[in-house]
Each structure stands twice: as structure tokens, then as C-alpha cells.
Amino acid sequence: MTTLLTLSIKKGDPQPIYVQIYRQIRELILAGRLGAETRLPSSRALASELGISRSTIVTAYEQLLSEGYVRSTRGAGMFVMPLSPDHLLHVRNSGELEIHSSTKSTIPDSPKPKPFDIDTALFELFPAKDWTRRLAASWRREHPDLLSFHDPFGHMPLREAISSHLSLWRGFECAPENIMITSGTSDAMDLIFRVLAQPGDDIWMEDPGYEIIRHGIRSNGMNVVAVPLDEAGFDLGIAKEIAPKAKIAIVTPSRQFPFGTIMSLTRRLELLDWAHHSGGWIVEDDYDSEYRYEGRPFPAMAGLDEHSNTLYLGSFSKVMFRSLRLAYLVCPPHLTDGFRETISKQGTKASFVAQPALADFMESGAFGAHIRKTRRVYAKRLVHLQSTLSTQAEGLLVAPPQTSGLHLVAGLGDRISNHMTDKDIVEAARGNNVRVQALSDYYQNKPCLQGLVMGFAGHNETAIDDGVSRLVASIKSLLS
Ligand SMILES: Cc1ncc(COP(=O)(O)O)c(C=O)c1O
Known part of the structure; x- marks a missing residue:
């Protein structure tokens, strides 16, 4: 041997x-x-x-x-x-x-955050010690939910905490019984499609919009109907012309993704009226509305719905961090049984591991305090990025006025708009260690506007200065 x-x-x-x-x-x-x-x-x-x-x-x-x-x-x-x-x-x-595997997997770029990544949460702002303490304490309490799924809708104290949060921050009253915890937005969308739609159905979606949701529609066998936007948001008149029999409208009324515009009250009421009279459904994706830096957050559209045709979608990815993979879906009370049946059949995807700690974090007020703290910091970073772009990228990039959100969309300035595309800039910037996204990639249909989607929340002033100067150098290299 x-x-x-x-x-x-x-x-x-x-x-x-x-x-x-x-x-x-x-x-x-x-x-x-x-x-x-x-x-x-x-x-x-x-x-x-x-x-x-x-x-x-x-x-x-x-x-x-x-x-x-x-x-x-x-x-x-x-x-x-x-x-x-x-x-x-x-x-x-x-x-x-x-x-060895026969298929090559796509491994993302270097995991090191770079300006202007959209989804970067920084440890410098995250109360990691407090979070860790609550996480450990929640597991010492030996709650039966931790070792087995008791309710496929999720940990009840977390759903209660979400209900209070929505009432306070989003002006929207809902019972915890109608809230289900999901593993991110795509899990919630999959459930919605399974409960409310059939393969072949038309689904309206804002164009530009969130690719992950578009992908979810297609992979469930439905058709994405891209509805162009104007400054008031989703235009029901155009939507009806393109696909009069659509079943579901997916919208981001409080902050259009990616533009950040607010859907006007008239448009909201029109859409609610459509759902009420046609038997259609509205899915309100409210992904980052806590981050409004002037005035109070614009109330959720679901709060205006008197006929219970709106499904509200919130996520912990922005306030907490994306790897948590927890989101929530609030469904109208009369749909709860249908969702419960579907979710019980297919099994819950959201992990319970962090749910009690998150409930505790929310109930204790730490969650609200974290939003208020990050809001102050992100507001300063937004102003800093806007002013740096206007001084250092004059004529190259144009940042529109904006007082909310975690990213901005900069348009291509007069000096460059005829010489390059947003994708050219993304490529050149990548070589210079700057990560921006092409606005044109967020569209389904052409023609599309050109611009750069730039996250600022996860980058401090020094990183923003450095990122802008490298971005400007990248653009100039394309001009020469
Ligand atoms: C438009 C939109 N919806 C929802 C989300 C949240 O997605 P998830 O909860 O899957 O992280 C994001 C995150 O970036 C988003 O941009």
C-alpha cells in the first residue's frame, strides 16, 4: 500500500x-x-x-x-x-x-468594482457588523422556519415588516398575507406569468426597459410588446395600437428604468382604468424608489388602484445588496390562493436563511436608518457626478437634471454624436478600466436613443473623478 x-x-x-x-x-x-x-x-x-x-x-x-x-x-x-x-x-x-464541461460558461469581468458599475454596494456604507450580529442572533433563536419551509410565501415577520415599510415609505397599504418573498425579481415575474398568463399572450413592456424581465417573458413563451416612451412615461394609446389584446403591462412608474422619469398621474389613471375595464393586469416594478433626494418619495401606483389589478414588486437588491437575492411581490387579495397553489407546486426559491435577520433589521429601524444614511451619501455623489460631467465632459456627455435614483443616463454631446455610438464608448472605456453601459442595449426596438448608463451610488467622489477623467480620455481617443 x-x-x-x-x-x-x-x-x-x-x-x-x-x-x-x-x-x-x-x-x-x-x-x-x-x-x-x-x-x-x-x-x-x-x-x-x-x-x-x-x-x-x-x-x-x-x-x-x-x-x-x-x-x-x-x-x-x-x-x-x-x-x-x-x-x-x-x-x-x-x-x-x-x-470538464462541454459548454463554456460566461464568467463575468473582473469582480472588482469599477466606476460606473450599477450594482455596486460598498462595505464602507453597509452596516456589516450590525447585520452579522442580527444574522447570528436570528439563528440562535431556533425558529422552526429556519430548518424547514413553513409557509411558501416566506417568513411572516419579514412580510409584516415589508407591509409597514410600504405603508411608511411608499404610501401603499397591504396585508402581510398578500406579500410573498421571492428570490429576486425574475422569480417574482416567473410566478406572475405562470399564474396570470398563457404562452402566446402579449405582454406590454416599456422600451427601453429591463432585459432580465424581457428575457423572463420570452422564456415563459409570451411575446414582449415593446412600447415606446415619452416624457410622461408609458403611453397606453400607443400600446393599444400595437397590441390591443395584451394581458399584462409591466411598468416602472416611480422611476422609469433606465431613464428615471416619473409616469404622470394622468397616465397612471389611464392604465388603471384599462386594467379595470379590460381584465388586464399591471405589474409595478418599484425597484429603487426609496432613493428620491428632494421631497417625499412618489407614492406607489398600487396605492391608487381601487380595483386590485396591480401587482407590486419590490426588491432588497438596491437598499441592501444584490447577492441577498430577496425581493417581494404583493398580489391583490383575490389572487393570493392562485399564487399559493403555484408556489406550493413548484417549490419556494427564496432562501429563508437571511429572512429572520432581515425582518429584525427592518423592525428595529436599522433598515430605515440605512436608507436615510445612504440617501444622503448618494445624493452628494449624484450632484458630484453631474457637476464633474458638466465641467470635464462638456460637449461630450450631457447629464440631464435628476434628483433621484442610483444611476443616471448621460446623452452623447454635440461634439461626438455624429462620430461614435454609445457601444463604441463602452468598448473604449472598458480598455481604460471604466464600466459604463450603452443605453441602446436597453432597447428592444429601433430607432433607439444613444447614451451611457452610469451608476454613481457605489462610487465615492475620488472614484467618480478618476472614472470621469478616464471616460473622457476614452471618448477623446475615439475622436482622434
Ligand atoms: C428595473 C429593475 N427591476 C428590478 C431590479 C431588481 O432585481 P433583483 O431583485 O432581481 O435583483 C432591478 C435591479 O437592478 C432593476 O433594475
Whole structure:
């Protein structure tokens, strides 16, 4: 059994000793260095050879046994099983396991935040200590929800906290019973499509809009009907002309995505009237409305709906952080049973792990305090980006007046609009370590406006200065 002489134990290794042994033996098997039917040494012999307890070896062997790498024959010992299909598994010389797959996955760019990433939450602003404390405390309370799903709509205290939040911040009253926690916006959208639409249905969507939702419509077999916008927002008249039989309208009334414009009250009332009389549904995607820097947040459209035809969608991605993957859907009371049936059938996708901590974070007032704090900081960053663009990118980029949101859309200035496209700038900026998005990519239909979508909330003043100067250099390099 010379091969097993290569086993070693690292004292300072954070992995338990049995895991170290199990892994090394598994790698020897995968590398073919312990062939099929090879007998492993007895646990007693290996334990004494390595100078560790026999029970540690027994635990490692049991793990190998449970994963099918070895079999146990009474009285005779442990034997390596034949591997199959072993052509998929290769072990590098270093002993690291490498899994080959026939399809190439798309690995995003460097994870390091760059100006002007849209989804960057910064540790410098996030109350990580407080959050960690609540997360740990919530697990010490041994709530039954933590180890099994009790309610597929999510942890009730969190839904109660969301209900209070919506009343206070969004002027919208709803019962916690009608709120369901989802794993992000696309999970909520999938549920909506399954409950309220059929394959082949037309769904109105603002153009430009959020690609992830467009993708969700298509992958559920429905048609995306792109409705062009004007400064008052979604135009029902045009929408009806293009697709008179649409079932659902998906809108961002409080801050159009990506432009940030507010849908006028007249347009809201028209759309509500359409839903009431046609039996259609409105999905209000209210993704970042807490971030209004002047005046009070514009109330949610769902609060105006007297006939319960609006489904309201909120997300924790902006106020908290995106990797949390928690969002919520408020459905009209008479739809609750239908959603409950669907969600019970397909299983809940939202993890419960962080829900009690988030409920606690909200109930304690820490969530509101975090919004107020970040709002002050983001407001300053917005002003800083606008003024830096107007001084350093004069004639190149035009930032419109704006007093809300976490990103802005800069138009291409007179000096460049005939010389390059927004995509050219995105490419040039990437080479200069700046990440901006092309406005034209947010459109489904042509013609589309040209511009740059730039996140500012996650970037401090120094990063903004640096980013703008590199962006300007990138644009100038395209002019020369
Ligand atoms: C228009 C829009 N809706 C919703 C969301 C939130 O998505 P999720 O909850 O899946 O992170 C975003 C986030 O960027 C968004 O831009």
C-alpha cells in the first residue's frame, strides 16, 4: 500500500483531519493511482501509520463509502470501486479536481468594482457588523422556519415588516398575507406569468426597459410588446395600437428604468382604468424608489388602484445588496390562493436563511436608518457626478437634471454624436478600466436613443473623478 504513504496531514489547515484524508484518497482514486478493487489499509493500520485516532480514519472512509468511491466487504475491508464515467474527470498534477464541461460558461469581468458599475454596494456604507450580529442572533433563536419551509410565501415577520415599510415609505397599504418573498425579481415575474398568463399572450413592456424581465417573458413563451416612451412615461394609446389584446403591462412608474422619469398621474389613471375595464393586469416594478433626494418619495401606483389589478414588486437588491437575492411581490387579495397553489407546486426559491435577520433589521429601524444614511451619501455623489460631467465632459456627455435614483443616463454631446455610438464608448472605456453601459442595449426596438448608463451610488467622489477623467480620455481617443 505504498500509494497511501503519500497521505499527509497539515496541522494548521482549517479543514478537519478526516476531510483532509478523505480528499486525498478521493483524489488518488480519481487520478487512477488507486485502481479499481485496490484494498484500502485497515483503519487501525492507517491510523497508527499517520499517528491519529482510528475514528478519524473511519469517518473519512465512511465519507468515501457514502459517495460511492469504495465498497465495504464484511471481514475483508474496503475496496476501490471502478470509476465511471471517468473520462469527464481529470485530476491535475497538483491533485486539484478539474471538471470538464462541454459548454463554456460566461464568467463575468473582473469582480472588482469599477466606476460606473450599477450594482455596486460598498462595505464602507453597509452596516456589516450590525447585520452579522442580527444574522447570528436570528439563528440562535431556533425558529422552526429556519430548518424547514413553513409557509411558501416566506417568513411572516419579514412580510409584516415589508407591509409597514410600504405603508411608511411608499404610501401603499397591504396585508402581510398578500406579500410573498421571492428570490429576486425574475422569480417574482416567473410566478406572475405562470399564474396570470398563457404562452402566446402579449405582454406590454416599456422600451427601453429591463432585459432580465424581457428575457423572463420570452422564456415563459409570451411575446414582449415593446412600447415606446415619452416624457410622461408609458403611453397606453400607443400600446393599444400595437397590441390591443395584451394581458399584462409591466411598468416602472416611480422611476422609469433606465431613464428615471416619473409616469404622470394622468397616465397612471389611464392604465388603471384599462386594467379595470379590460381584465388586464399591471405589474409595478418599484425597484429603487426609496432613493428620491428632494421631497417625499412618489407614492406607489398600487396605492391608487381601487380595483386590485396591480401587482407590486419590490426588491432588497438596491437598499441592501444584490447577492441577498430577496425581493417581494404583493398580489391583490383575490389572487393570493392562485399564487399559493403555484408556489406550493413548484417549490419556494427564496432562501429563508437571511429572512429572520432581515425582518429584525427592518423592525428595529436599522433598515430605515440605512436608507436615510445612504440617501444622503448618494445624493452628494449624484450632484458630484453631474457637476464633474458638466465641467470635464462638456460637449461630450450631457447629464440631464435628476434628483433621484442610483444611476443616471448621460446623452452623447454635440461634439461626438455624429462620430461614435454609445457601444463604441463602452468598448473604449472598458480598455481604460471604466464600466459604463450603452443605453441602446436597453432597447428592444429601433430607432433607439444613444447614451451611457452610469451608476454613481457605489462610487465615492475620488472614484467618480478618476472614472470621469478616464471616460473622457476614452471618448477623446475615439475622436482622434
Ligand atoms: C428595473 C429593475 N427591476 C428590478 C431590479 C431588481 O432585481 P433583483 O431583485 O432581481 O435583483 C432591478 C435591479 O437592478 C432593476 O433594475
